[in-house]
Amino acid sequence: MRRIFFITLVLSFALSTLTAYAQRKSPRSKPRERIKGPVLMHTAADPDAVLLPNRSPLITFRILFMTGAADDPAGKEGLAALTASLVSGGGTRELPFEKIQEAFYPMAASFGSQVDKEMTVFTGTTHADNLSRYYALISRMILDPGFREDDFTRIKTNLINYLKVSLREGNDEELGKEQLYNNIYAGHPYGHHNVGSLSALERITLADVREFYRAHYTQANMVLGLAGGYPATFPAKVKADFAKLPAGTRTPSNFFTPKLELGTHIDIIKRETRSTAISLGFPIDVTRADKDWPALAVVVSYFGQHRSSNSYLYQRLREARGLNYGDYAYIEYFPGGMFQFEPDPNLARQQQIFQIWIRPVPPEQGHFVLRAALYEYDKLVRDGLSREAFEATREFLSKFSNILTATQDAQLGYALDSRYYEIGDFNGYMRDQLSRLTLEDVNAAIKKYLATNRMRIVVVTKDAEGLRDAILANKPSPMTYNSPKPQEIMDEDKIIEVYPINVRAEQVRITPVEQVFR
């Protein structure tokens, strides 16, 4: 929290949530207990659309395809990302990309894409004045992409540089988080970064892109999302235009929850950097569609509400001890958390992880902070929430969903996700579920889903060997401060500084940064 605004010197390399991966595996072993919401946003007359008409002068598009990095063929990791980027950032058969930019220019329009494991979404907003011209451009981009060689080379290089330079060498926090996902999902269709892997990206050809587009950009995979003050006849026009896409068939995939080897495993990424970034977590078999999701949403909001000083972890690690800039927890994928306060929609997945994000700390405190994170996690699992914490957090969340959906674009995104999870309107769903939730439900959900003996940890730091040796030896890591601390903190530090991390040598790996995303 407390962000600082520099001039926007930072070049916009954040391809933010582009990403990647897949092969199909066996369906999940047990059927889920799902909640069916009362109101679905799509109607029987329009099963493949989510329409939110209103009187705003702005019109927002979210054109969703049910395909993503999990559909990348083996050895072609990054193909979904490259295809989407070429569609949204390349020319059409008729118009080179610079002509499209020229046409967008007076409208202040743009068109973007986001690729996650199971979803690819194309997004843009236009003023009603420009609707027909804007739509003419973006519909051609999706329906009639040029797939030109020069666009392909440019975008492929950008994706490679995103992994190789921006992520690997410019953002330790995001690097650690993404490596955590890669490690947890190793051997799984989710097991590579959404942008792909470096060696695979190098191999992908324009023919691969055409083939991916042909196979996955189909009517069966498409869901039209529209919000704003569009004319009443507009959705029908869009549907008619997009009927040019091949019909295709939608074969629902079931992605299994990875069964990790027992024990804690630590991956230390060795990199020349002034601080130490830490991420830890494990898979959970719960999504927004499940009965226990609202209970877990309360737990992570209490324990680590994103970028909020109300987070318990934040209070203990940053506020009381000044160890770093912030500490948070998640039950859904949330890329780019350092750049934004609310999550992006359309990252819906069948599989999620529980994750703790410890922002960079001075390297000499890395071991202590890792212990502190595990200590607090163990405490959460052991003690659960107090009644007071439960009630305050529940009240927060039932109002906070209004903030999550404060813009038209967010409303549309959430509605599309609600369609995916088969829950009703997100705000109504949250209010309804939260009002019925009890402290006992929440604490039972903690025991059921958040107790693990398969923790995965990723640390990005310079002295990887030193940290590894200290961890393996369970060497005490005493803390000193620049100011007096309350006795309660000093007492707790005595426990934390020797808090055991039980790992054997083969469970701690050092990865040179050059090898990440290979």
Added chain:
Amino acid sequence: MKTLLLVSLLLCLPAVGLAQAKRGAPPKKAKPASANQRKIFPYNYTIDDLPNGLRLVTVPADYPNLVALYIVVQTGSRNEIEPGKSGYAHFFEHMMFRGSRNVTPAQRDDILERAGASSNAYTTDDRTVYHELFSKEDLDEVMRIEGDRFQTLQYAEPEYKTEALAVLGEYNKNSANPASKLFEKLRETAFRTHTYSHTTMGFIKDIEDMPNQYQYSLDFYKRYYRPEYTTILVVGDVTRQRALALTRQHFGAWERGAYKPTIPAEPAQTEPREAHVEWPSATLPYLAVAFRAPAYSDENKDKVALDLLAAIAFGTNSELYQRLVLKEQKVDSVGVSFGDRVDPELFTVQTRLKKVEDMPYVREQILATFRRYTTELIPQQKLDDTRSRRRYGFAQAMDSSEAIAGALAPYLALRRTPETMNKLFALADSVTPADIRDAARRYFMDNNRTIVTLSQGTGRQTANKEGGK
């Protein structure tokens, strides 16, 4: 949404006519619209000044239930005039969350939690902004705790020292990104006297010394956290009467201060400057080319003329961008930054190259683009398209109460009234191609220039070669 609809109709009339003009056709003259029709900030707002100097701006908007409260303080890293105190305005922003006489941090968190609020703050060169977004029924309570911390902030030295470490943590997390370092070096090289020589984050040596400056933090509060430096902005599901009554109730007793800083003026630059950063780990090379340029103004055309030029010469639709990024693919982006600042600011073009060998070429291409517009007139159509873009861009950005408040806050820090936005856009409408060329001539001179490069290891030799003059 009624207001929104109406607004959109008014807002875009002139722009639409222009945008529809065919390429190559003689430029259409925009129909003269009444001043009202041309207003870029379309919402009805009110301004109320309290006797203590505090200003309240209320903007009722049609988005239901939520209220955005922005408290804008006219202090930032520009005000860090004493040596060794860089980064202080930002650090002080952190201290504002460390408790006040009547509200502890835990109580504050509890109140905001029960309000379902999103709450934060940020600091820039010229301003510090505290903001919350919450349900309208909680306005009274949120105003109460805000009034309390602005008037009775209270923290002990140990908490102060702990917070100093969190700020160091913030520096640390930023330090992984070479672009942060490039920017730091650019500021330090281009400014030698003015406080814009340091970034808002501050010099690392000063950040490391922050734990020892407890007394200074108290002085900083007494100087700047005063009603005459502060504007309260309330946007959303709210009436003026309610906002004003609550402001009087919770901020009415706030005492006016007397402190006025003397910000050292930067003397005219007399020679081109260059600097290089050697980055210790793998990176692509970076290049920033900057010229000293004017401060924000809603009266003098130079600033807004160069704003228009920034998009035309270096934006994603510019010839330079299309050549370097799309055709030759020597760089992966070209960005331009030229913020609205209280004092003269840098007009900066920055880029990330794919190969260090291309540094002299890319540098020359950027310099040639700057030179080009000191003599060449921009086609009228391009200028009109750019104005259209600015108007639509603005309209599209204001899609929630929070977005409206967020867009307004920088202008309130500069001029304390939304009207400055309307004046600025009206001024932009009066800019001619000759105005742009003349402004470019005045500012894009070699002796106004600073170039900074960054690369791993051995980029220096190539990076420092002088391009054309």
